[in-house]
Amino acid sequence: MRNRFGNLLWTRINTGILPYLLILAHIGLGSALVYSAPRSNLAFLVLISSLFSLYILEADRRFKLIVGAVLALLIIPVIGVRNIFYLEVIFQISVFAALALGLNIVVGFAGLLDLGYVAFYAVGAYLWAFFGSQQYFVLPFAPGTQPSDLPFLLPGDAFYLFLFLAIIVAAITGILLGSPVLRLRGDYLAIVTLGFGEVIRVLANNLDKPLNITNGPQGITPIQRPTMPDWAVDGFNSLFGPVIGHRVGPADMYNVLFYVLALAVILIIILVTRHLDDSKIGRAWTAIREDETAAIAMGIPLVRMKLAAFAVGASFAGVMGVLLAASRTFISPESFSFMQSIGVLAMVILGGSGSIAGVILGAAVVTLLNLQVLQGVSLYLSELRQSDAVIPLINFAWKDLSNQLDPAKYQRLLFGLILILMMIFRPAGLIPARRRMRTLAAEPPEAE
């Protein structure tokens, strides 16, 4: 689509040491901005977008890896600890990126529209929430009536074990939910998965009797975290203390820990996804997505391959669920609503289904829009409301603006707009997958 001038400019930018300089300058600028103005959202956006320029500019692979590692493991934690909100935002981006990558396997690779994807996320979260809290001993009590001195079932460090257990449990859930319905046609499958997602949520809401497994709508708390060794806190302080300017306590260190864990999980997921994409299974998924009938004719075991997609996608969500439960120390059914499923779908569609970089970009953009832009507008509006300002022409005082107008709560509007606009104008996403998918592209007119 780029015109000739654009092409020329693009080549010019990508020759010699220019891309290297640009990347470093972008990162330097972002870090400097955030360092000097820790509360500025704009500065944060400049820094976070440097990852994007690191991705699209053409530079040596090793250089990119090293710079990326420095950015992710040094700069972001240090800057994040100075303003813990940023670390929270980045953690959320990572969580959603992992979820989006998982859904990408199901929707983008295998072409199965799963509208109940957060069910698997919920399975992971409730798995650790049950075993990593006092819930086992709460079983005979109705919500709110348990004594306060109950012991924990497992030590907090069992968390690491459960990261792996969640992979298996979520994958099995995926297979169990998938096996009866995967023979269905695409649009029916979508509705049925939606149903499954709701079933899991309703179960989480109501399984507080006869045995109190999920503690109902109140949710489970406190959920244990892995222990934070003193040497980690001290080490971090002695290394970065001078730059940060204040002593970092264990609470902030937990944020760093979960951020690093999420990053590690994403890296593993990216590696797995890449390998799958180029493997026999990945090609089988593509074949199924392009034309099911032809795929069967070619001898592809349809149901088994679809189940594999469901299981892999589910396992990613399961791991992130455990991570979420531990990092929040609290979970309730509300976090696993249909809206979350659609949010993740919007990320995949926005970024480009089937494309790893695209999906991560989609997760970042949607999360940032949610947490920064919408909330920013909300804050701005509430400031306006308290001021005496008046809209000039129509003579409308901001004071009179309804309190109900809180843009931060209009995520559905955002998700809806993304889905509609992307489908109409750019169905392949912002960064289309290399193997352009036909499922989401216009089909050539055919005689039926």
Next chain:
Amino acid sequence: MPPFAAVNIRELIRPIGQLLLFSLGSASVLSALVLVLALILDQTAVGLHLHDRYNVSLATYTLVNLPQVVIDGLTIGFVYAAIALGYTMVYGVLEFINFAHSEIFAVGAFVGVELLIALDHTGLLRSASLGMAYAYLTLALLMGMAAAGALAVTVERVAYRPLLGAARLVPLISAIGVSFLLQDVIRLVEGLTTGQFNRIMPTFGNFDRRIMLGRLALGDTTVPLGISVKSIIVITAAVLMLAGLNYLVNATRMGKAIRAVAQDRATASLMGINVNRIISLTFLIGGLLGGAAGVLYALKFTRIDPFVGFFPGLKAFTAAVLGGIGNLTGALLGGIVLGMLETFAGSFLGVFTMGAAGSEYKDIFAFSILILVLVFRPQGLMGRHVGQKA
């Protein structure tokens, strides 16, 4: 063709007969099923538990409660049927699940309720005579229908038509987007104009009166059996709409065009049918029915919020699939059966499981039925087998 085609009496009577048959049939089948279950469970802990509480056997308890459950089930079943027709019409013509239909239903409900609230503020409703009360309700119904119909046509024009040639999942994803967008648009409009999202249907006329049909003895107490006026209105309005739609589709020229487009879009176009107009018309009809169902739903359940469409929409879709999607008669059957099943589950699940699982699971119940139908009989109860059209 003569200028005035004779009214096809058969097509007018047939759907009413079918509705009667479906209602009676599903009511008796389900009642028999529940009674058998009750008789089996009577001698177990379940029966003894109940006996301790009410001093009656489980079978008696079930039998006494049955008539009221059937009436309630029918009422909600007809609402589902009216919404399900919207899904099934669109699916029949485009093979596309109009996911936003639930929000079109919600918009209809909101427009109707807002109109009545506005009338209530002027004091007109309170002083209205019975006849005027019905006139206002009819007005609300018509306004809800008009708004929902216009919205449905607009949505089709803006969000679906550009995707007409695309792969199956593309318009579906767009429809999900429309559904989410509309939920928040309702919220936004309501928030800015009225400052609250939950709207209550004003009480007027005699709609809340219950017509008592008698009392049934249950141990030491009696169970009242009655039907509220609004349930009668819901059922009557739904029957009229369903019969009207059936006539439109099966006995008019326009209906013939719709059926032709549903059968084969390309050939229909060659026969001189304006396919795009028929598609718009289909959405219009679906929207009109959905809007009316929305107002009726608000009348029956009083409280509405911007997400009010989600569950009825999903259940109506289930009903459409249950009956065989694309099949009008099937949608009626599916709606009635689903409404009955759900009410039966809501009323008896708690008793039969000794309170371990009660009516909070009735939403899941609908999904379970959807999954079971799709797995074991994807063409639905009345549908023909449809091949895989990629």
